[in-house]
Amino acid sequence: MTLAEAATAATYDNRAAFADELIERARADERVVAVCNDSVGSSNLVAFRQEFPDRLINVGIAEQNMVGVGAGLAAAGLIPFVCAAGPFLTGRALEQVKADVVYSAHNVILCGMSPGMAYGELGPTHHSVEDLSWLRALPGLDIVVPADRHQTRQAVRQAAADPRPTYIRVGRYKVPDVTAPGDRLERGRFQLAREGADVTLIGAGTLVSRTLAAADLLAADGIEARVLNAAYIAPLDVEAIRAAAQTGAIVTAEEANISGGLGAAVALTVAAQGGGPVVRTLGLSDFAPTGSTDMLLEYFGLTAPAIAAAAREALAV
Amino acid sequence: MRGSAVLVTDSQQVSAWRVVRDVVETGSPAERAAVLAEQSRLIRRSVLAMIGRAQAGHIGGDFSVTDVLATLYFGVLRIDPARPDAPVRDRFILSKGHCAASLYSTLAFSGYFDPAALDTFMGPHSPLNGHPNRVKVPGVETNTGPLGHGLPVAVGEALGARLLGHDSRVFVVCGDGEMQEGSNWEALMSAAHYRLANLTLVIDRNRLQQGDRTEETNALDPLADKLAAFGWEVREVDGHDHTALLAAFAPAAGTRPVAVIANTIKGRGVSFIEDRVEWHHKVPSPDQIALALKELA
Numbered sequence: 001m002t003l004a005e006a007a008t009a010a011t012y013d014n015r016a017a018f019a020d021e022l023i024e025r026a027r028a029d030e031r032v033v034a035v036c037n038d039s040v041g042s043s044n045l046v047a048f049r050q051e052f053p054d055r056l057i058n059v060g061i062a063e064q065n066m067v068g069v070g071a072g073l074a075a076a077g078l079i080p081f082v083c084a085a086g087p088f089l090t091g092r093a094l095e096q097v098k099a100d101v102v103y104s105a106h107n108v109i110l111c112g113m114s115p116g117m118a119y120g121e122l123g124p125t126h127h128s129v130e131d132l133s134w135l136r137a138l139p140g141l142d143i144v145v146p147a148d149r150h151q152t153r154q155a156v157r158q159a160a161a162d163p164r165p166t167y168i169r170v171g172r173y174k175v176p177d178v179t180a181p182g183d184r185l186e187r188g189r190f191q192l193a194r195e196g197a198d199v200t201l202i203g204a205g206t207l208v209s210r211t212l213a214a215a216d217l218l219a220a221d222g223i224e225a226r227v228l229n230a231a232y233i234a235p236l237d238v239e240a241i242r243a244a245a246q247t248g249a250i251v252t253a254e255e256a257n258i259s260g261g262l263g264a265a266v267a268l269t270v271a272a273q274g275g276g277p278v279v280r281t282l283g284l285s286d287f288a289p290t291g292s293t294d295m296l297l298e299y300f301g302l303t304a305p306a307i308a309a310a311a312r313e314a315l316a317v
Numbered sequence: 318m319r320g321s322a323v324l325v326t327d328s329q330q331v332s333a334w335r336v337v338r339d340v341v342e343t344g345s346p347a348e349r350a351a352v353l354a355e356q357s358r359l360i361r362r363s364v365l366a367m368i369g370r371a372q373a374g375h376i377g378g379d380f381s382v383t384d385v386l387a388t389l390y391f392g393v394l395r396i397d398p399a400r401p402d403a404p405v406r407d408r409f410i411l412s413k414g415h416c417a418a419s420l421y422s423t424l425a426f427s428g429y430f431d432p433a434a435l436d437t438f439m440g441p442h443s444p445l446n447g448h449p450n451r452v453k454v455p456g457v458e459t460n461t462g463p464l465g466h467g468l469p470v471a472v473g474e475a476l477g478a479r480l481l482g483h484d485s486r487v488f489v490v491c492g493d494g495e496m497q498e499g500s501n502w503e504a505l506m507s508a509a510h511y512r513l514a515n516l517t518l519v520i521d522r523n524r525l526q527q528g529d530r531t532e533e534t535n536a537l538d539p540l541a542d543k544l545a546a547f548g549w550e551v552r553e554v555d556g557h558d559h560t561a562l563l564a565a566f567a568p569a570a571g572t573r574p575v576a577v578i579a580n581t582i583k584g585r586g587v588s589f590i591e592d593r594v595e596w597h598h599k600v601p602s603p604d605q606i607a608l609a610l611k612e613l614a
Binding site for chain 2: 031033060062065066068071073074077096099103105106
């Protein structure tokens with residue numbers, strides 16, 4: 001997508017896609033239930049509750065119990081989608097996520113709502129930028145970061161059909177489509193969003209559209225950037241990363257802390273094989289100051305011009 | 318996931334378990350008490366041998382919870398150790414997962430796996446880790462070890478059974494020290510809110526935690542009043558009296574979940590281990606094991 005297109009493109013709320021698909025799954029399979037922490041509204045579960053009042057389990061403001069209850073529901077044979085704002089789901093209940101869900105291999109779908117810096121001015125307590133680092137340390141947990149409404153729906157559909165524990169990051173603010181409804185979300189694979197051999201840009205979630213726009217800026221300078229949509233962060237697409245290492249440089253962009261998320265995973269993979277290009281990882285390296293989401297994305301260099309500039313610098317090394 | 322379990326049902330042992338179950342179900346009260354006491358004795362001797370071999374374990378808590386485990390598996394739980402994954406079954410969670418040796422012994426004597434595997438307890442690559450792992454050990458419903466995890470999972474299982482229309486009951490054992498964990502009080506509220514009469518919480522009230530007496534650390538009393546105030550039907554019994562435990566594990570009287578405070582003695586069954594804080598996870602010497610086995614003869 002060009003910058004001009006991005007500026008005028010229609011945008012969509014991933015939470016709406018999430019809610020619609022969850023209701024469809026619940027209609028198709030009576031084992032599908034939702035669990036939340038007083039977040040019926042913010043997790044977009046109002047319509048779900050109306051249609052399936054008994055299958056919406058709201059444990060109140062009690063995240064440790066919420067995740068434990070999710071594990072128990074899965075153990076009983078249900079398919080629970082445990083929904084809460086990202087920081088509280090993954091931070092407050094991290095040990096429950098580790099021991100009760102992932103280590104116990106229970107089929108729980110953890111839904112981190114409103115991740116990244118979606119809560120802007122509410123500040124770092126409400127930002128979920130550590131989730132990818134924390135959760136990537138748990139072997140056996142699938143981590144899905146859908147980039148748009150189509151991928152969000154597919155992520156929900158696939159998680160409902162797959163017995164593995166899964167974490168889905170469900171974006172809050174509207175983003176443009178970067179995939180078509182028919183594009184397949186493949187487990188453990190990055191999606192090729194744009195061909196190019198000079199440099200590789202790897203974006204996750206909310207940053208995929210910005211990364212595509214950065215590729216347009218680079219193209220204007222005669223630099224052809226490959227763009228990868230890292231919808232799955234675990235399992236990691238090692239093959240795509242090794243192929244990216246054949247281009248002149250790699251730039252990753254994520255709405256997350258850089259110590260442990262997508263960028264760290266890519267850099268580790270490139271370094272381990274040796275002889276690779278420069279890898280620049282864009283993301284957060286500090287708690288955010290007060291500001292809107294847009295302001296904060298700019299502050300941390302997560303805009304199309306900043307991503308393009310990082311690519312040019314990396315190529316110049 | 319259970320497909321990767323290394324341990325499998327021991328049909329001979331399942332038959333032995335059925336014989337004991339039959340006595341508990343059809344025998345006189347005295348016969349019932351006698352066979353459950355015998356199972357408890359065998360479990361304690363097994364725990365002693367396991368900890369002696371592994372040179373690690375939690376003997377005090379293993380011995381305080383033994384009679385509860387023997388009563389549940391040989392007298393109460395509607396289970397079929399030959400079919401550990403049967404969709405409709407009663408569920409048991411040992412939230413105080415550090416007392417794995419007593420759970421493993423109970424599961425093995427119930428036929429979930431060959432008791433010979435108990436010899437590998439905490440050995441290299443043994444499925445019998447220091448804390449139970451459901452992926453490797455049939456009969457284990459969820460992985461425990463960090464405290465304050467079992468009760469929320471049990472609440473989920475009880476809710477799930479209700480949603481699926483199963484008449485399963487869910488039992489969970491927490492240590493009393495473990496009731497200091499905030500997650501348990503979140504779960505206590507939920508269970509009462511959802512009126513989970515199919516859920517029974519057993520608190521192993523041995524009044525000792527790792528470092529000191531519970532009441533000297535972060536007092537739990539009046540525990541029964543607190544549980545009642547949270548909306549639970551509370552039953553308080555001698556946690557070493559099999560007959561009293563059988564009665565306490567009867568279904569809920571009404572719509573509230575049931576909390577059984579099992580008053581126990583940490584290290585129960587071996588005089589020099591009983592009610593001493595230092596025996597939380599101390600390993601007995603060979604001489605002490607010989608002495609203990611005499612007391613458990």
